Amino acid sequence: MAGQPDYAKIARSPKFQELLKAKKSFLAPMTAFFLAFYFALPILTSYTDVLNHPAIGSISWAWVFAFSQFIMTWALCGIYTSRAAKFDAQAQAVIKGDK
């Protein structure tokens, strides 16, 4: 196989391991966070009435929490985009170091 890269060697290289570690320590807690934030809404509305209290006029906390899910989603898109740019740079460094 002409030109097949040595995957095992790249996978074990310190720079690549660093990239994996950086990704993991970003993706795992962020995913846990958005899933927890998301499920907090149906759990709170299904098992309690705490969110039924008014927040602003007739708008209850349930709605405020519901809208905050949109803000959270867009914010996490932004955060991901900027972090991913750093991962891209790290990946480029691995590729260049490899050659």
Added chain:
Amino acid sequence: MHFDPAFYLFLAIVAVTLVITYFAARKQQSASEFYTAGGGLSGWQNGLAIAGDYMSAASFLGIAGSIALAGFDGFFYSIGFLVAYLVVLYLVAEPLRNLGKYTVADMIAARFADRGVRGCAAVNAICISIFYMIAQLVGAGSLIHLLLKLSYAKSVGIVGVLMAVYVIFGGMRATSWVQIVKAILLMGGTLVITILVLSRFGFSIGGMFDQLHPLMDGKFLNPGNKYKIPLDTISLNLALVLGTAGLPHILIRFFTVKDAQTARKSVVFATWIIGLFYVMTLFLGFGAAAFVGADAIKHANKAGNMAAPLLAKALGGEYMFAFISAVAFATILAVVTGLVLTAASAFAHDIYGQLIRKGEATEQEQVTAARMASLGVSLISIILALSAEKLNVAFLVSLAFAVAASANLPAILFTVFWRRFTATGAMTGMIVGLITTVALVMISGSVWNPEPGKAIFTGKPIFPLENPGIVSIPIGFFAAFLGTVLSKKPSDDAKYDEILVRTNLGPNAEPVSELDMVTH
């Protein structure tokens, strides 16, 4: 003949989409052009196409109706459908782009060159797409029947023929542009109604909530009007948030861009569009509750699907009604077209090209197979939709999401993130996930209802929840885990190294081998 603005707008949409198909057809020679539009879409184009592929008539008409009739509970769909894109963005989109070529099965097969794995993934893609499509086509039939007064069979036939024409002649390029046009129309239409609704409330969101507060004896704005069983609510939310990342018709869209970075951009763009749309569903629902009223909505259609068109009529008269109806028509067309293409790729690329011809079919044979498969999938779907006219099949959409989350997602995530994962684990996860989900729905209240005519069968459901997700998703993941742990074949370390490198560094890490250039 009576002048009907809706009819002419429908014709205009058909004309525009056929022009798109004509131009796309002129480029339609290679398999990669058919399946992925040559991988040449830009980030924003694919972002709009994802939005157009995703925001179905169920979202547009169904959610507006649910919010109008059940207040807060209807909004759960909007939130779940949106937050789901974080799962896609964080965990699935980039690895998928880096590993796959035309189909989801390609991605899993990139790790396990196993015929069984590819077969299971293809069957899952076909099942999910067909479930979803029948729900869409049945909905389309009754909607066009309501809007244009055409018979149900004619309505299904028109949509069915159009979707087949787009895919057979225009492949992924026509599909993408139909979806882009639809996304723009849908956003535009929804925005106009939102502004009209807001103007009626004096552009005060607080005022809108104040006015809706007394509805349903003051309960309208509180959660719990629709979902009375807490576990069912959680189960629904689970399937919504995890399902999207396993829906084949969404996932294959990532093969239409050149690299992982563009895939990322397209998800972010799609998430903004989809989020703005789902925020606006609230105004559609609230507007319909305030200006059409629950009785009139239920009178037109028991499930509430006519809420948005009726609201358009109440706010802007016949022309607005015609415009929103045409938007709904475009919405349906774009979604079913994406589904035909997805099921056809699984048949033609995975089953025919890879399993039967073992990857040795010529370019011409591949394209012919893809066209034949598109025709076959369209015919099967039309026949199934025609025979399901009298059935309440709205549950098929949530079934598709539940299968995607229970059968596809475990295999996709473990392929990328779990070194120990094996081919046996991938197969057990996909098979058990699919069978469990379908079986649970078969014995649930979606299929069985003690009142005759309310569901497909009359009788008491055995499974108490409407949404199987909370049981089937953990079972899908556990089956993939158990299949791996119990399989005799050890996991392939070298292969996982390759997957890791390709997932994280992209194709740049691997110089294209000569072998690759000959076959593709």
